Amino acid sequence: MATIWYFSHEGDALINGSTAKINEGNTKIAADTLAEISGANLGKISPVEMYPFDFDEAVQRAKVERDQNINPTIHPVSANLLNDSVWFLGYPNWLGELPGAVKTFLINHDSDGRIILPFATHEGGGMGNSVNQIKQLCPNADVKIGLPIRGSRVSKSQFAFANWLTQYYVKNN
Numbered sequence: 001m002a003t004i005w006y007f008s009h010e011g012d013a014l015i016n017g018s019t020a021k022i023n024e025g026n027t028k029i030a031a032d033t034l035a036e037i038s039g040a041n042l043g044k045i046s047p048v049e050m051y052p053f054d055f056d057e058a059v060q061r062a063k064v065e066r067d068q069n070i071n072p073t074i075h076p077v078s079a080n081l082l083n084d085s086v087w088f089l090g091y092p093n094w095l096g097e098l099p100g101a102v103k104t105f106l107i108n109h110d111s112d113g114r115i116i117l118p119f120a121t122h123e124g125g126g127m128g129n130s131v132n133q134i135k136q137l138c139p140n141a142d143v144k145i146g147l148p149i150r151g152s153r154v155s156k157s158q159f160a161f162a163n164w165l166t167q168y169y170v171k172n173n
């Protein structure tokens with residue numbers, strides 16, 4: 001069985017260089033799309049202290065977490081889903097890296113023997129350095145090639161996901 005673990009910032013988004021209000025996070029939309037296509041479970045990663053709604057303030061906090069190596073506390077996740085052998089892992093590219101809440105998730109949970117399929121929404125930076133970070137945090141997992149999705153085009157991500165699944169996802173792992 002497979003679970004889609006995802007973190008999505010509920011706040012302003014950066015779209016083509018300017019901030020805009022959005023109703024749902026891009027990564028949440030991507031995770032829902034992937035769930036529809038793959039039939040995988042959904043598991044939300046959410047920090048206990050929400051990130052600021054305002055884009056610039058969220059960037060400031062992300063910088064502090066990155067520079068001071070802070071891994072923010074997250075809410076507990078379903079223990080059953082952690083047993084799944086395939087973990088999709090979705091997150092926004094933050095400063096070219098994994099958001100702190102996603103780092104916390106990987107540090108707190110045993111990923112040994114899991115297949116990890118990362119996907120990131122972004123506004124130009126692709127996966128950044130995030131896949132290397134996942135490999136460092138999960139040395140005994142099989143981390144597959146990541147799928148970058150432009151946040152502003154997330155509503156058209158079905159084909160990219162389907163293509164990626166065909167290449168890297170074997171159901172019933």
Ligand SMILES: Cc1cc2nc3c(=O)[nH]c(=O)nc-3n(C[C@H](O)[C@H](O)[C@H](O)COP(=O)(O)O)c2cc1C
Nearest residue numbers: 008009025026027092093095096121123124125151
């Ligand atoms: C704190 C912060 C840092 C970001 N840093 C980058 C970046 O370095 N490169 C990039 O391409 N996009 C960056 N973005 C844009 C997001 O990756 C993009 O808007 C993403 O789709 C947001 O997903 P979400 O709505 O699920 O949080 C950043 C956004 C935020 C809030």
